[in-house]
Amino acid sequence: xxxxxxxxxxxxxxxxxxxxxxxxxxxxxxxxxxxxxxxxxxxxxxxxxxxxxxxxxxxxxxxxxxxxxxxxxxxxxxxxxxxxxxxxxxxxxxxxxxxxxxxxxxxxxxxxxxxxxxxxxxxxxxxxxxxxxxxxxxxxxxxxxxxxxxxxxxxxxxxxxxxxxxxxxxxxxxxxxxxxxxxxxxxxxxxxxxxxxxxxxxxxxxxxxxxxxxxxxxxxxxxxxxxxxxxxxxxxxxxxxxxxxxxxxxxxxxxxxxxxxxxxxxxxxxxxxxxxxxxxxxxxxxxxxxxxxxxxxxxxxxxxxxxxxxxxxxxxxxxxxxxxxxxxxxxxxxxxxxxxxxxxxxxxxxxxxxxxxxxxxxxxxxxxxxxxxxxxxxxxxxxxxxxxxxxxxxxxxxxxxxxxxxxxxxxxxxxxxxxxxxxxxxxxxxxxxxxxxxxxxxxxxxxxxxxxxxxxxxxxxxxxxxxxxxxxxxxxxxxxxxxxxxxxxxxxxxxxxxxxxxxxxxxxxxxxxxxxxxxxxxxxxxxxxxxxxxxxxxxxxxxxxxxxxxxxxxxxxxxxxxxxxxxxxxxxxxxxxxxxxxxxxxxxxxxxxxxxxxxxxxxxxxxxxxxxxxxxxxxxxxxxxxxxxxxxxxxxxxxxxxxxxxx
Amino acid sequence: xxxxxxxxxxxxxxxxxxxxxxxxxxxxxxxxxxxxxxxxxxxxxxxxxxxxxxxxxxxxxxxxxxxxxxxxxxxxxxxxxxxxxxxxxxxxxxxxxxxxxxxxxxxxxxxxxxxxxxxxxxxxxxxxxxxxxxxxxxxxxxxxxxxxxxxxxxxxxxxxxxxxxxxxxxxxxxxxxxxx
Numbered sequence: 050x051x052x053x054x055x056x057x058x059x060x061x062x063x064x065x066x067x068x069x070x071x072x073x074x075x076x077x078x079x080x081x082x083x084x085x086x087x088x089x090x091x092x093x094x095x096x097x098x099x100x101x102x103x104x105x106x107x108x109x110x111x112x113x114x115x116x117x118x119x120x121x122x123x124x125x126x127x128x129x130x131x132x133x134x135x136x137x138x139x140x141x142x143x144x145x146x147x148x149x150x151x152x153x154x155x156x157x158x159x160x161x162x163x164x165x166x167x168x169x170x171x172x173x174x175x176x177x178x179x180x181x182x183x184x185x186x187x188x189x190x191x192x193x194x195x196x197x198x199x200x201x202x203x204x205x206x207x208x209x210x211x212x213x214x215x216x217x218x219x220x221x222x223x224x225x226x227x228x229x230x231x232x233x234x235x236x237x238x239x240x241x242x243x244x245x246x247x248x249x250x251x252x253x254x255x256x257x258x259x260x261x262x263x264x265x266x267x268x269x270x271x272x273x274x275x276x277x278x279x280x281x282x283x284x285x286x287x288x289x290x291x292x293x294x295x296x297x298x299x300x301x302x303x304x305x306x307x308x309x310x311x312x313x314x315x316x317x318x319x320x321x322x323x324x325x326x327x328x329x330x331x332x333x334x335x336x337x338x339x340x341x342x343x344x345x346x347x348x349x350x351x352x353x354x355x356x357x358x359x360x361x362x363x364x365x366x367x368x369x370x371x372x373x374x375x376x377x378x379x380x381x382x383x384x385x386x387x388x389x390x391x392x393x394x395x396x397x398x399x400x401x402x403x404x405x406x407x408x409x410x411x412x413x414x415x416x417x418x419x420x421x422x423x424x425x426x427x428x429x430x431x432x433x434x435x436x437x438x439x440x441x442x443x444x445x446x447x448x449x450x451x452x453x454x455x456x457x458x459x460x461x462x463x464x465x466x467x468x469x470x471x472x473x474x475x476x477x478x479x480x481x482x483x484x485x486x487x488x489x490x491x492x493x494x495x496x497x498x499x500x501x502x503x504x505x506x507x508x509x510x511x512x513x514x515x516x517x518x519x520x521x522x523x524x525x526x527x528x529x530x531x532x533x534x535x536x537x538x539x540x541x542x543x544x545x546x547x548x549x550x551x552x553x554x555x556x557x558x559x560x561x562x563x564x565x566x567x568x569x570x571x572x573x574x575x576x577x578x579x580x581x582x583x584x585x586x587x588x589x590x591x592x593x594x595x596x597x598x599x600x601x602x603x604x605x606x607x608x609x610x611x612x613x614x615x616x617x618x619x620x621x622x623x624x625x626x627x628x629x630x631x632x633x634x635x636x637x638x639x640x641x642x643x644x645x646x647x648x649x650x651x652x653x654x655x656x657x658x659x660x661x662x663x664x665x666x667x668x669x670x671x672x673x674x675x676x677x678x679x680x681x682x683x684x685x686x687x688x689x690x691x692x693x694x695x696x
Numbered sequence: 697x698x699x700x701x702x703x704x705x706x707x708x709x710x711x712x713x714x715x716x717x718x719x720x721x722x723x724x725x726x727x728x729x730x731x732x733x734x735x736x737x738x739x740x741x742x743x744x745x746x747x748x749x750x751x752x753x754x755x756x757x758x759x760x761x762x763x764x765x766x767x768x769x770x771x772x773x774x775x776x777x778x779x780x781x782x783x784x785x786x787x788x789x790x791x792x793x794x795x796x797x798x799x800x801x802x803x804x805x806x807x808x809x810x811x812x813x814x815x816x817x818x819x820x821x822x823x824x825x826x827x828x829x830x831x832x833x834x835x836x837x838x839x840x841x842x843x844x845x846x847x848x849x850x851x852x853x854x855x856x857x858x859x860x861x862x863x864x865x866x867x868x869x870x871x872x873x874x875x876x
Binding site for chain 2: 053080084
């Protein structure tokens with residue numbers, strides 16, 4: 050053997066560490082568990098390794114963009130750093146701070162009031178009139194089991210990875226302990242089955258929050274099943290984008306669509322899906338937007354998951370801006386400075402150039418930065434325009450006003466003057482989540498945590514637009530079932546959103562808001578008359594029952610009420626539902642799988658023998674194009690839950 | 697006498713849990729070692745090892761004795777490592793493992809680190825394809841034919857790659873002499 054090769058062999062042998070015994074035992078246990086599961090299942094649902102065709106195109110697009118974004122940086126930084134920033138896009142842990150407060154400003158406030166009205170004994174995290182974070186934000190480490198079971202296109206970044214797989218049980222419970230004890234979740238007993246002949250009307254408020262899903266994800270990735278009360282099924286279902294048709298008619302804020310299909314877990318019942326698609330942000334119709342990026346360029350931002358990811362994220366956001374929007378960039382660190390004067394959003398070259406020119410260094414000293422950002426925002430604002438400062442930081446909130454109360458009131462005062470504030474957190478170890486939340490809430494904005502470029506896509510493109518432009522307030526749904534066609538029904542989820550029948554027409558009763566592009570899905574499990582799946586029998590004496598209209602083909606009549614922003618009186622949308630069932634499309638099947646998953650996590654008793662494996666199979670078959678990989682991630686979470694539930 | 701790999705694998709494929717456990721136990725070190733040498737990063741190796749062990753639970757039923765179990769196992773490991781690299785969208789992550797370490801070690805600049813430093817420059821300076829080839833032929837003492845079978849290329853390709861690896865190592869040695 051050649052000398053070089055010998056040296057290489059010796060060095061390789063020396064460098065290779067011994068695997069730890071704990072890790073070995075844990076891996077063996079996991080493998081055996083999977084082995085058992087594989088034996089029990091004839092058709093194990095497997096995630097294909099390759100992303101779906103659409104996703105592939107999507108990723109390629111991103112890659113191009115990142116390449117473009119990174120080229121000048123690569124020249125400026127060492128090649129290793131450039132490589133690291135490239136890796137950050139796929140590689141960062143999917144840390145769960147994304148359950149930012151429900152964004153639209155008056156929404157959370159009013160929704161909570163409605164919720165309080167409707168269930169006095171419920172644990173609401175805090176009370177009006179403060180804008181409210183409905184579920185606490187949970188900062189948790191990524192558990193390694195998630196990586197192992199995952200086919201996701203992200204994995205924790207090497208240097209900051211917590212080797213969770215090597216944690217002892219004690220360590221894990223220590224990590225979970227304080228979180229579990231301080232968490233409070235808003236929930237209520239699940240809706241039971243209602244006999245249509247006794248009560249044919251069901252009323253609820255819509256809910257566009259998705260926080261529950263994030264909490265569930267963080268619990269599962271941490272290696273424990275979420276507490277049942279943390280599971281709000283409607284928020285799980287609504288986390289995912291569906292392909293609903295938008296409103297056609299001019300002036301309608303959203304379009305409802307209803308379809309009926311067979312229930313995966315019960316052949317004797319059907320699912321009735323009500324889908325609402327908020328009007329998509331029409332770039333020519335929404336008010337021009339002025340954005341001031343206030344970027345922390347202190348030395349601590351010099352890490353691939355901070356400044357480089359931030360630059361990519363903002364670059365991404367530019368694609369969803371309209372030509373008449375304007376962008377300015379201010380940095381704070383050492384000396385605050387205007388990096389980019391207000392520039393039309395379609396001058397991408399200038400904006401991207403300014404972003405790429407940013408580099409981290411210096412200490413944080415930012416009051417001047419914040420004040421400068423606001424004053425620039427004020428000069429940009431013209432009649433009818435929306436202005437927002439977007440503060441991006443890893444937690445160095447030394448933006449000058451040292452008294453937090455003074456800072457909050459400063460931000461609130463600016464909000465009243467018309468400039469809002471959103472806060473984006475990057476990186477780990479220094480993040481002050483509570484400060485982020487407080488500032489954003491005072492600024493009428495949202496706080497979000499960006500750990501991957503795909504989270505940036507979700508927060509900055511998909512959700513920020515919804516949060517910025519509410520299109521319908523107090524959206525209520527009322528469904529009247531025809532007892533001649535439907536013997537029983539059950540609303541899945543929306544426990545904290547139920548309304549009294551008379552609330553529907555009462556415009557004084559608050560309900561949820563829909564923002565531009567938001568989607569809402571509600572599922573009813575219904576039992577057709579004559580189905581063997583009916584749980585109740587006709588009453589012998591039949592007194593006081595609603596008989597319905599046997600001549601009608603309609604199984605239900607759906608009514609929606611909403612107020613246009615600024616309006617005090619509501620509009621009504623109505624929609625009859627006939628008994629024709631359809632073959633469920635992928636969206637319908639996926640929503641059903643998630644509904645089943647949620648019920649399994651809650652411990653519902655409506656699923657019979659249908660379990661995690663069935664949910665996994667159904668969801669894995671219904672991923673559709675899944676351009677964002679959310680559905681693939683959900684399948685991974687289901688598998689984790691399956692494994693954990695077998696413990 | 698020890699039960700052979702093939703026998704264990706046949707039993708595992710037929711659903712024997714204990715046989716499967718024994719198989720994993722027996723080859724755990726190998727899996728970890730190869731994963732480490734492919735990734736150049738302990739934590740990546742740990743994640744990969746776990747993923748591979750779980751994957752084997754599902755894949756073992758597909759082994760029908762068509763190849764030597766060890767060859768098949770190497771192939772599973774290599775595929776998992778490659779999948780991970782693909783998942784990381786670019787091969788940047790793999791380079792990151794080695795490159796990052798290289799940076800850290802350069803900063804440390806201690807005598808003790810010097811020997812390892814050489815390894816990180818040696819491995820980190822190779823393209824992923826060459827690095828994988830070196831990890832199998834040098835690290836695992838496999839013949840060029842065996843490595844070729846695992847990586848799905850011809851023996852000749854492996855031989856060519858190894859000559860490239862040697863060239864790289866020689867260049868490195870020359871550079872060290874020049875620097876030193």
